[in-house]
Amino acid sequence: LRTVTLSNCTLKRYGGADDGGYLMCENLAKGVQAAYSYGIASDDNWGCEVSRQLQVPVHQYDCFTEERPACDRGLFVFHDECVGVRTETVDGHLFDTVTNQIARNGDAGRRLLVKIDIEGAEWDSLMATPDSVLDAIEQMPMELHGVDERRFLDLVRRLKTRFHLVNLHFNNFGCN
Numbered sequence: 001l002r003t004v005t006l007s008n009c010t011l012k013r014y015g016g017a018d019d020g021g022y023l024m025c026e027n028l029a030k031g032v033q034a035a036y037s038y039g040i041a042s043d044d045n046w047g048c049e050v051s052r053q054l055q056v057p058v059h060q061y062d063c064f065t066e067e068r069p070a071c072d073r074g075l076f077v078f079h080d081e082c083v084g085v086r087t088e089t090v091d092g093h094l095f096d097t098v099t100n101q102i103a104r105n106g107d108a109g110r111r112l113l114v115k116i117d118i119e120g121a122e123w124d125s126l127m128a129t130p131d132s133v134l135d136a137i138e139q140m141p142m143e144l145h146g147v148d149e150r151r152f153l154d155l156v157r158r159l160k161t162r163f164h165l166v167n168l169h170f171n172n173f174g175c176n
Contacts, residue, residue, distance in 0.1 A: 001156065003165050011167065014053075014141075016045030022115060022141030023167040032056055032138055033110040036102070038083050038125075039118040042067040046115050046141070048074045054113075059105055063093040077105070083118060085128040098129045102136075112137050120145040127155050134162050 009028060015021030029050075035058040037047040042065060047058035051074030058075065063082040070076070084095030102108055114137050116122050122142060126134075140163060146152065 014049045034107045035113040038116040044069045083125045085124045099133050114140045117143040
């Protein structure tokens with residue numbers, strides 16, 4: 001992974017002061033029509049700031065939390081569902097694909113922001129996402145968990161055909 005400097009990108013951090021913040025190209029987010037926040041736990045600082053600044057709905061997906069984050073002056077639509085490679089229920093938790101979730105919300109073909117931080121499930125979920133859906137995503141800040149399998153390299157290579165890596169931050173919480 002190597003970052004590039006985009007001449008038309010003004011970096012801005014969206015989200016909380018500690019965890020939950022992601023760098024994006026602020027000037028390239030204008031005109032986005034909806035946002036998706038995958039993996040939110042008990043709060044969604046990124047989604048709140050995105051919703052308030054860009055005045056778009058943020059669809060939140062997390063099937064492992066009882067919390068329903070609120071956002072003063074922002075619009076959240078919480079879905080008690082996780083993202084996965086297919087529509088299924090696992091141990092009582094509902095999963096569906098990025099493609100199905102976007103279509104169900106009426107956002108197919110719209111300009112989207114997608115934040116994804118789902119503790120390792122991002123690899124298979126994004127590999128199952130068709131190119132046509134990835135092409136609608138303007139920016140995709142994410143956390144990648146684990147890098148020790150061939151499929152990780154395959155996904156990074158695929159994403160690099162559609163996205164530019166403008167920021168890379170290694171988490172110093174763990175040794176790996």
